[in-house]
Amino acid sequence: MKSTVDTLIFQPKSALSLPFHQAETNPEMVALFKAIHSQESVILEKENALLEKDDIIQKKSEIIDSQKKRIAQLEEYLRLSRSRLYGRSTEKNNSQDDIFNEVELEGCTGEQDEDEAEDQPEQELPKPRKKKTGRKPFSESLPRVQERSELSEEEKAEAINTFFVKVREELDIVPAKVQVKEILQEKAVFPEVDEHGQEKRVIKVAELPKHPLPKSSLSVCTLAWIIVSKYCDALPLYRQENILKRYGGSVTRTTMANSLIRLSTELK
Numbered sequence: 001m002k003s004t005v006d007t008l009i010f011q012p013k014s015a016l017s018l019p020f021h022q023a024e025t026n027p028e029m030v031a032l033f034k035a036i037h038s039q040e041s042v043i044l045e046k047e048n049a050l051l052e053k054d055d056i057i058q059k060k061s062e063i064i065d066s067q068k069k070r071i072a073q074l075e076e077y078l079r080l081s082r083s084r085l086y087g088r089s090t091e092k093n094n095s096q097d098d099i100f101n102e103v104e105l106e107g108c109t110g111e112q113d114e115d116e117a118e119d120q121p122e123q124e125l126p127k128p129r130k131k132k133t134g135r136k137p138f139s140e141s142l143p144r145v146q147e148r149s150e151l152s153e154e155e156k157a158e159a160i161n162t163f164f165v166k167v168r169e170e171l172d173i174v175p176a177k178v179q180v181k182e183i184l185q186e187k188a189v190f191p192e193v194d195e196h197g198q199e200k201r202v203i204k205v206a207e208l209p210k211h212p213l214p215k216s217s218l219s220v221c222t223l224a225w226i227i228v229s230k231y232c233d234a235l236p237l238y239r240q241e242n243i244l245k246r247y248g249g250s251v252t253r254t255t256m257a258n259s260l261i262r263l264s265t266e267l268k
Contacts, residue, residue, distance in 0.1 A: 145172070178244065178249045185208060212263055213259060216259060218259055
């Protein structure tokens with residue numbers, strides 16, 4: 001009988017089965033460690049990139065939400081401005097009256113008891129007043145000038161009596177009139193005799209009207225017209241200069257500006 005001999009199969013040792021001090025010197029183990037380290041770094045970079053993308057997406061979504069709110073607010077402003085411009089003058093949004101009365105409304109919305117509600121009598125609502133129609137009369141402070149339409153002598157011949165009836169009132173505006181005001185000063189000459197017996201003449205002059213800007217070429221009325229036109233009617237000085245040119249007055253805007261500056265210092 002043949003004896004059976006166990007055959008030993010020799011397998012190469014892997015880098016993982018080696019001891020640590022031998023694995024450090026093994027090039028395969030070093031390469032494996034480098035590969036694992038590079039894979040870990042790649043995974044970390046991808047995770048960081050994903051986190052950055054999530055942050056960017058979240059920030060963009062917040063920006064989009066804020067822009068949507070802003071667009072809705074601007075659309076509401078646009079709707080209100082259009083309703084004010086093109087809507088009826090009597091149109092009123094009842095929901096806007098209670099925006100700033102929240103505290104008062106909260107205090108008045110308490111429910112009453114049923115017994116108190118039954119005891120209170122029903123109050124009649126006041127009848128709405130009818131709006132007055134027709135033309136609004138002119139102010140009584142305006143001066144009135146009458147313009148009469150008279151009949152001819154032939155038409156009112158043999159008439160017992162004639163009278164006038166006011167038919168209507170018209171607002172009449174007299175345009176500005178430019179004129180040159182000449183200031184004349186009266187002087188009187190009186191004869192007098194001095195101490196030496198010589199005759200001499202003494203001149204007395206009348207007092208001139210007071211003016212806020214002495215030796216100015218603009219009257220008080222002209223200064224008032226310039227001030228009202230500039231500061232009440234928002235009319236620049238160069239336009240006032242052109243208006244005065246049409247009326248025949250030659251006053252430059254420099255003269256008007258200097259007069260206003262001098263007048264402001266005097267009025268202080």
